Structure formats: C-alpha cells, structure tokens
Amino acid sequence: SRFQNVIVKAPARSYVDGLTTSDLGKPDYEKVVEQHKAYVEALKSCDVEATELQADEQYPDSVFVEDPAVLTPEFAVIANPGAESRNGEKEAIEEALKKFYDKFYRIEAPGYLDGGDVLQADEHFYIGLSERTNEEGARQLKEILEKEGYKADILPLKEFFHLKTGIAYLGNNNMVVAGEFIDHPAFADYNRIVISKEDEYSANCIKVNDTVIIPSGYPETKRKIEEAGYRTLELDMSEVQKQDGGLSCLSLRF
Numbered sequence: 001s002r003f004q005n006v007i008v009k010a011p012a013r014s015y016v017d018g019l020t021t022s023d024l025g026k027p028d029y030e031k032v033v034e035q036h037k038a039y040v041e042a043l044k045s046c047d048v049e050a051t052e053l054q055a056d057e058q059y060p061d062s063v064f065v066e067d068p069a070v071l072t073p074e075f076a077v078i079a080n081p082g083a084e085s086r087n088g089e090k091e092a093i094e095e096a097l098k099k100f101y102d103k104f105y106r107i108e109a110p111g112y113l114d115g116g117d118v119l120q121a122d123e124h125f126y127i128g129l130s131e132r133t134n135e136e137g138a139r140q141l142k143e144i145l146e147k148e149g150y151k152a153d154i155l156p157l158k159e160f161f162h163l164k165t166g167i168a169y170l171g172n173n174n175m176v177v178a179g180e181f182i183d184h185p186a187f188a189d190y191n192r193i194v195i196s197k198e199d200e201y202s203a204n205c206i207k208v209n210d211t212v213i214i215p216s217g218y219p220e221t222k223r224k225i226e227e228a229g230y231r232t233l234e235l236d237m238s239e240v241q242k243q244d245g246g247l248s249c250l251s252l253r254f
C-alpha cells in the first residue's frame, strides 16, 4: 500500500530533557534539528506530502508523533499515551488529523496505548503490551480494528521498549525482526529478515512507498534489505536514539 501523507513535528528545545532509558548521553539540540530536517527531506523524496507541525516546548517528547495516534486509510484512532508527561500530546495530533479524517475513535482511560506499540501488516495489526500500553488499551484498539474488518493480535513484550522497537513490516510478507520477535510464533509465517543483536537498533526502519529508510551505520541490515529487493536510504539517527526514539516514531504515515 502507498502513503500519500506524513505528519511530523519539529523537535522542541526541551527535547533534550525528555524521557529516556538509554545511557547514550544528552542529545545535542542543534544536531537533532539537523537530523530531523534530513528525516523530513527523506520522507518528501518518497513521494508523500508532509504536514510539518511546529515545535511544542511544553512536551519534550512531542517530536515522536507516532505515539499519540494509530492511522488506517479509513479512520484515525487517537491513542492515550501511557507516559503522563506525554498524554497531552494527543490534542495537537487530533487537531492536525481533522484535515485528513472524518472518522475518529479514541482509546480511553483506564486504557493506555502508544502508537509505537502498534504494527500494521496488510490487514493484520499486532499490538504490544509494554510499559506504555496496558491490556485495556490494547483491548479497546483490538475491538475498534475488528469492528472495522481488520485482524488484531495482542502480544506481551518481554524486553523491547515498544513493539516497533524490534520489528518492521516491508510489505510482500517481508518482516524485519530482532530479539524476542525472531522466533515469536506470531511472525512465523512471514519471510523474516533477521537482525542480529548488535544491529538491533536498525530493526526500527520504515518502508515509505518505494524506499526503506534505515538508520546509518548498519551495513548488514542495509545488505539484507537490499537483497530482499528494496531500495534503501540511510539517515543518521544518533540524537534520536539517545531519547529511545527511532525512524518510525518520528512520523505518522498514511
């Protein structure tokens, strides 16, 4: 399936004080601004229209627009981000989505869900249970998706931060998998592109129309994805990785 639009949001100065579990050090604001610009340019080169939202200092992690929403071609689900400091990000995202969608659903408390825990593979959705997404949030999303004719499975995560930290779908039954997903029964029927432990960060890649965007510095991942028949584009993600973010987290694609 092809995407026509992406939504991105510029990093705020407060980005450097956002949530993280990594021990990679504090991000450099000027550098993350540059990396984000390169990201937006890369998306635009993939034949999509970019809606660029302004930075919001009130929400240090709001550059990670993937988390407050789950989108399909037919409807938008406003998520309920599980980190308290991020929950209010959903308001600006809903506002931005009004231009594109008429049909909205919402994940409601006591259900919590981050979009980073949701992977779409054609008509099938996978929903991870994490520190951010609880059973009630996952159950609400599954109910919405099934009502709309999609399939949905809920998977408890063992180690990954978000579901999409360790998995990406490229289309044509090709699934990029790392860590706990390599032998996970839910993904046994896909053609698996297996990412080694050292290259785990590169499992969070995104296919945007004819291109797979991957983080730079992972030649094995690049080779495997190209061998599967895709064109790749590499981006330096150092300052994003420092805040536990990856390529998928930085945009909503629809």
Ligand code: CIR
Pocket (backbone or CB within 6 Å): 018, 019, 020, 061, 064, 066, 067, 083, 086, 115, 116, 117, 162, 165, 243, 244, 245, 246, 248, 249
């Ligand atoms: C957070 O902890 O929420 C952000 N620092 C990182 C969010 C990454 N988002 C994603 O994986 N979808």
